[in-house]
Amino acid sequence: MPKSFAQFGIQLVAYAMFFVVIFYLSSAPAYHYLKPGEAEVKLAFKHTSQREQECHTRTQEELQKLPPNMRKAQDCPRKRALIYIELLLDDQYLATRTFTPPGLSQDMATHVYAKFRLPAGRHKLTVRMRDRLRADGFDYVEETVRDWIPGQGILIGFDESRERFEIN
Amino acid sequence: MDAVRRAGNNVILSIEQWFNKGFPDRLNPFYHLGSLTFFFFWIVLVSGIYVFIFFETNVAGAYKSVEYMTHDQWWMAGVMRSLHRYASDAAVISIFIHMFREFFRDRYRGVRWFSWFTGVPTLWLVVILGITGYWLVWDQLAQYVALATGELIDWIPGIPSAMVFNFLDNQITDRFFTLMAFLHLLGFPVALVFLLWTHVSRISKVDFNPPLPLAVGAFLTLLAVSLVKPAVSHAPVQAGHSPVVLNLDWFYLNIYPLVDIMGPGWAWSLSTGVTIVLMLLPWLPSKKELPAAEVNLEHCSGCGQCALDCPYGSVTMRKRTDGKKAEFEPTVDPGLCTACGICSGSCVSSSPSRMPNTTLKTGIEMPWFTVDALRQEVRSKLGALSGTGKIILFGCEHGVDVTTMSTPQTAVVNLPCSGMLPPSMLDYVLKNGADGVVVTGCREGDCYHRCGNTWTEQRLSGEREPKLLKRVDRQRVVEFRISNSKSERAALNQRIDAFRRSLQPSA
Numbered sequence: 001m002p003k004s005f006a007q008f009g010i011q012l013v014a015y016a017m018f019f020v021v022i023f024y025l026s027s028a029p030a031y032h033y034l035k036p037g038e039a040e041v042k043l044a045f046k047h048t049s050q051r052e053q054e055c056h057t058r059t060q061e062e063l064q065k066l067p068p069n070m071r072k073a074q075d076c077p078r079k080r081a082l083i084y085i086e087l088l089l090d091d092q093y094l095a096t097r098t099f100t101p102p103g104l105s106q107d108m109a110t111h112v113y114a115k116f117r118l119p120a121g122r123h124k125l126t127v128r129m130r131d132r133l134r135a136d137g138f139d140y141v142e143e144t145v146r147d148w149i150p151g152q153g154i155l156i157g158f159d160e161s162r163e164r165f166e167i168n
Numbered sequence: 169m170d171a172v173r174r175a176g177n178n179v180i181l182s183i184e185q186w187f188n189k190g191f192p193d194r195l196n197p198f199y200h201l202g203s204l205t206f207f208f209f210w211i212v213l214v215s216g217i218y219v220f221i222f223f224e225t226n227v228a229g230a231y232k233s234v235e236y237m238t239h240d241q242w243w244m245a246g247v248m249r250s251l252h253r254y255a256s257d258a259a260v261i262s263i264f265i266h267m268f269r270e271f272f273r274d275r276y277r278g279v280r281w282f283s284w285f286t287g288v289p290t291l292w293l294v295v296i297l298g299i300t301g302y303w304l305v306w307d308q309l310a311q312y313v314a315l316a317t318g319e320l321i322d323w324i325p326g327i328p329s330a331m332v333f334n335f336l337d338n339q340i341t342d343r344f345f346t347l348m349a350f351l352h353l354l355g356f357p358v359a360l361v362f363l364l365w366t367h368v369s370r371i372s373k374v375d376f377n378p379p380l381p382l383a384v385g386a387f388l389t390l391l392a393v394s395l396v397k398p399a400v401s402h403a404p405v406q407a408g409h410s411p412v413v414l415n416l417d418w419f420y421l422n423i424y425p426l427v428d429i430m431g432p433g434w435a436w437s438l439s440t441g442v443t444i445v446l447m448l449l450p451w452l453p454s455k456k457e458l459p460a461a462e463v464n465l466e467h468c469s470g471c472g473q474c475a476l477d478c479p480y481g482s483v484t485m486r487k488r489t490d491g492k493k494a495e496f497e498p499t500v501d502p503g504l505c506t507a508c509g510i511c512s513g514s515c516v517s518s519s520p521s522r523m524p525n526t527t528l529k530t531g532i533e534m535p536w537f538t539v540d541a542l543r544q545e546v547r548s549k550l551g552a553l554s555g556t557g558k559i560i561l562f563g564c565e566h567g568v569d570v571t572t573m574s575t576p577q578t579a580v581v582n583l584p585c586s587g588m589l590p591p592s593m594l595d596y597v598l599k600n601g602a603d604g605v606v607v608t609g610c611r612e613g614d615c616y617h618r619c620g621n622t623w624t625e626q627r628l629s630g631e632r633e634p635k636l637l638k639r640v641d642r643q644r645v646v647e648f649r650i651s652n653s654k655s656e657r658a659a660l661n662q663r664i665d666a667f668r669r670s671l672q673p674s675a
């Protein structure tokens with residue numbers, strides 16, 4: 001118990017500071033994850049890109065050179081191509097990203113995950129992907145014109161069975 | 169590093185000085201930061217158990233059950249939820265001040281490295297506990313936290329699957345949710361208890377409970393925050409929505425905006441970098457402790473007071489090895505000894521009246537500052553005093569700095585800790601020409617060596633062995649337990665002068 005008025009006052013101030021720090025920092029300052037009028041695009045899917053080199057069928061001669069336990073007819077270099085993705089808004093570049101397949105031989109399926117911001121409003125959104133070894137052109141393209149709302153979370157996935165992008 | 173520590177120490181001393189005016193009698197919260205943190209954890213535990221009763225550990229039910237607590241049962245579950253949140257926040261405050269204070273006061277190096285080193289991982293564990301707590305609400309904030317955590321985990325090389333995919337719209341499973349709940353409710357708390365037990369395992373007589381008035385004050389403040397600003401959730405997770413404004417709890421979730429701004433790689437580098445520097449701090453540069461206490465068995469009665477008084481558990485008793493009648497003898501673990509000299513002050517054989525004409529040996533003492541050396545210093549300084557109102561001022565290296573205070577009437581003897589002073593020394597100096605004795609030490613409840621000033625106070629008041637003899641005139645002994653802040657240092661001279669005036673000149 002405080003013994004004097006001064007002590008009481010100082011204790012009050014000290015507890016008030018404790019109060020204010022917790023009161024404030026437990027939820028403020030507010031963090032603006034998206035700016036007003038922004039929507040977010042998330043690219044999120046798993047995709048196995050094409051092998052960099054085509055498989056090749058070994059000739060009889062080539063097979064003979066191999067030890068007996070390794071004589072497989074097909075020779076498939078394991079390395080897979082980088083995945084290159086472009087995102088366009090009203091035909092202007094929004095972002096480009098390259099993903100390297102994981103694994104020691106870069107032969108595994110790639111988890112593509114990336115986030116971008118775009119202004120809300122009516123816009124054409126285009127996503128295109130190259131997944132084989134070549135310098136230009138795209139293997140998959142999808143585009144849609146919609147009214148994007150502020151705070152919208154647009155999820156772009158890839159349907160492996162239909163081999164096409166899905167924009168949700 | 170020295171300059172940083174000194175500057176920090178000055179700042180913290182002046183803040184503490186201000187608090188000392190309002191929180192007297194060992195109630196300064198700065199002196200109870202560790203035990204206050206434990207107290208906050210108790211609030212977190214009790215409120216957590218209550219909230220768990222109503223919490224549904226599945227994706228569909230979690231948000232609804234928390235909403236029920238907050239709005240329908242606001243008067244109990246809602247308050248408990250708020251207390252759970254705000255006591256966790258309070259713990260972060262007390263932990264951080266505790267850490268900075270130990271650093272500024274140079275109590276993290278040498279033998280003390282262990283407490284520091286094991287303290288650092290508790291920071292991680294406490295923060296992870298807080299993060300998983302926010303996760304359980306499964307609102308938009310929780311999803312944001314989950315996704316950003318996923319990004320952090322996925323960044324770590326060698327993790328094959330993508331954790332972040334688990335938290336995209338409609339992807340989270342009850343199984344994963346249950347795992348998080350298990351970690352928050354049991355896994356991490358158990359790990360924290362274990363880590364904290366390790367943290368204090370090398371020191372003895374740990375204060376786990378703050379003084380009652382402080383605990384009451386802190387609890388009422390948290391209750392007030394809970395009532396004025398009840399903890400609420402963000403909007404529920406909704407597919408196709410990204411969060412716009414997030415009301416982050418900055419005590420726990422501060423890393424996430426960094427992840428957004430810098431990317432997970434930099435966020436990892438920053439947090440692990442800071443952690444590594446913190447953990448290495450005791451060796452940047454290291455501190456070599458003075459040689460540990462030494463036992464002189466031929467002068468030891470085996471009473472065990474030194475072991476009882478050692479604040480670092482460095483002195484322990486074992487079966488006697490020298491065939492003397494006593495059953496036990498003390499033994500010193502140099503790896504735990506901070507060379508405070510408290511054991512030497514606790515030894516009955518440290519009486520300066522013993523062996524007056526030969527080298528004084530005592531049961532346990534510091535090889536670099538024996539009781540004999542102390543007696544010699546006292547004798548020669550006493551001899552040099554002149555005038556009336558002659559005073560011997562025993563200083564403590566970590567309390568107020570008295571080294572510049574000697575005058576023709578005041579002799580200064582500096583000790584590593586006021587606890588090193590055998591009470592019989594006071595009797596001795598008063599019998600040998602001093603009119604008064606002043607003992608200074610760290611502030612009450614705040615001994616650099618944890619217990620020294622408390623033991624001295626108890627020895628002088630006759631509550632603890634070795635007691636100050638009854639025949640000593642108490643009017644001629646005064647104890648000032650003050651810190652080394654500027655204002656307290658300035659006031660000391662006046663207090664000593666007042667004491668001198670109060671002394672009757674010895675006949």
Ligand code: HEM
Nearest residue numbers: 202203205206267270275276280283284287288290374375
């Ligand atoms: C959950 C968090 C923590 C709790 C509950 C806690 C509690 C305590 C307690 C009760 C003591 C003993 C104080 C005494 O009786 O003298 C102590 C000592 C100490 N703590 Fe902590 N602590 C925590 C975190 C930390 C952290 C993060 C650090 C620094 C990185 C740290 C550094 C130290 C040091 C260096 C000491 C030893 C002081 C000495 O040897 O005299 N602690 N702690």
